[in-house]
Amino acid sequence: MQLTLEHITKSYTKGKKRKNALEDFTLTLTEGVYGLLGPNGAGKSTLINIITGIIGKDSGSIAFSDGGDNSFLSHLGFMPQGMDFYRNFTAKDYIKYIMALKKYSPDNADEYALSVLDRVNLHSDADKKIGAFSGGMKQRLGIAQAIVGEPKVLIFDEPTAGLDAKERIRFRNVISSLAADKIVILATHIVTDIAYVAKTVVLMNGGKIIKTGAQEELCSDISGKVWEITAESDKVMEYMSRMRVSNAVSDGSKYTLRIVSDNLPEQGAKTVQPTLEDVCIYYFGDM
Numbered sequence: 001m002q003l004t005l006e007h008i009t010k011s012y013t014k015g016k017k018r019k020n021a022l023e024d025f026t027l028t029l030t031e032g033v034y035g036l037l038g039p040n041g042a043g044k045s046t047l048i049n050i051i052t053g054i055i056g057k058d059s060g061s062i063a064f065s066d067g068g069d070n071s072f073l074s075h076l077g078f079m080p081q082g083m084d085f086y087r088n089f090t091a092k093d094y095i096k097y098i099m100a101l102k103k104y105s106p107d108n109a110d111e112y113a114l115s116v117l118d119r120v121n122l123h124s125d126a127d128k129k130i131g132a133f134s135g136g137m138k139q140r141l142g143i144a145q146a147i148v149g150e151p152k153v154l155i156f157d158e159p160t161a162g163l164d165a166k167e168r169i170r171f172r173n174v175i176s177s178l179a180a181d182k183i184v185i186l187a188t189h190i191v192t193d194i195a196y197v198a199k200t201v202v203l204m205n206g207g208k209i210i211k212t213g214a215q216e217e218l219c220s221d222i223s224g225k226v227w228e229i230t231a232e233s234d235k236v237m238e239y240m241s242r243m244r245v246s247n248a249v250s251d252g253s254k255y256t257l258r259i260v261s262d263n264l265p266e267q268g269a270k271t272v273q274p275t276l277e278d279v280c281i282y283y284f285g286d287m
């Protein structure tokens with residue numbers, strides 16, 4: 001299975017100027033999770049809106065290898081940013097409503113709706129009204145509506161916004177369990193969400209791909225450029241203003257700073273193993 005995005009460009013007019021929100025974006029995706037990472041304005045939502053057919057592209061092409069005669073959109077499940085729901089529906093009725101909208105009619109509609117809810121750990125909440133759901137439960141219901149009809153390509157836009165740590169972990173586990181035989185695109189600026197589940201990380205900025213690869217490859221590309229130093233607490237702000245500091249931990253009296261820099265930031269600094277967060281700081285500065 002292959003989704004091929006080739007030379008996609010989209011521009012907007014700002015004042016008197018045309019500005020590219022996406023520029024010659026080219027990527028081939030196969031089964032597994034792709035993490036789209038980039039700062040605000042990088043072009044993530046524009047890309048997703050084009051793949052999902054919400055907006056048109058100026059040029060470029062989208063091709064899906066397993067579509068048969070059906071349109072690509074019939075193979076797509078989508079969870080948009082900031083999704084909302086009908087509060088008075090139960091979870092099961094909502095899923096059945098989505099089934100109707102997608103014209104998906106398995107032999108036993110109730111059983112199928114429950115099986116979808118089971119996959120996002122909402123089976124026992126099937127008859128509860130959505131108005132009583134927590135933020136995390138609603139996000140999982142968002143995943144559930146996306147998988148109705150068993151689409152081969154799933155897209156999630158900023159899916160963990162506002163979730164607590166426990167729900168984030170739950171979300172990641174659900175995504176991992178779905179990804180084996182699907183193409184999953186996960187757009188976010190929360191690095192840890194991607195660090196745990198993405199087989200491929202796509203770093204975007206200014207409408208372009210800055211780097212793409214497995215997390216380990218991206219980390220090893222900046223090997224030797226992440227350092228640790230110890231600093232007195234009154235010097236921390238100065239370091240932060242001069243250097244790209246990806247982390248600062250205090251032991252009460254002193255700080256251990258993690259610094260991303262091409263060159264030795266200070267005598268005595270030791271190199272440490274880069275993480276995906278360091279990679280983002282390296283390419284984007286603060287996200």
Ligand SMILES: Nc1ncnc2c1ncn2[C@@H]1O[C@H](COP(=O)(O)OP(=O)(O)OP(=O)(O)O)[C@@H](O)[C@H]1O
Nearest residue numbers: 012013020021038039040041042043044045046047
């Ligand atoms: N309808 C529009 N009209 C004009 N400019 C737009 C429009 N939509 C997006 N842009 C511009 O295109 C660029 C990419 O925006 P986009 O929303 O795709 O980025 P993003 O990576 O999704 O950012 P965020 O994380 O903030 O949602 C930005 O410079 C944005 O201002």
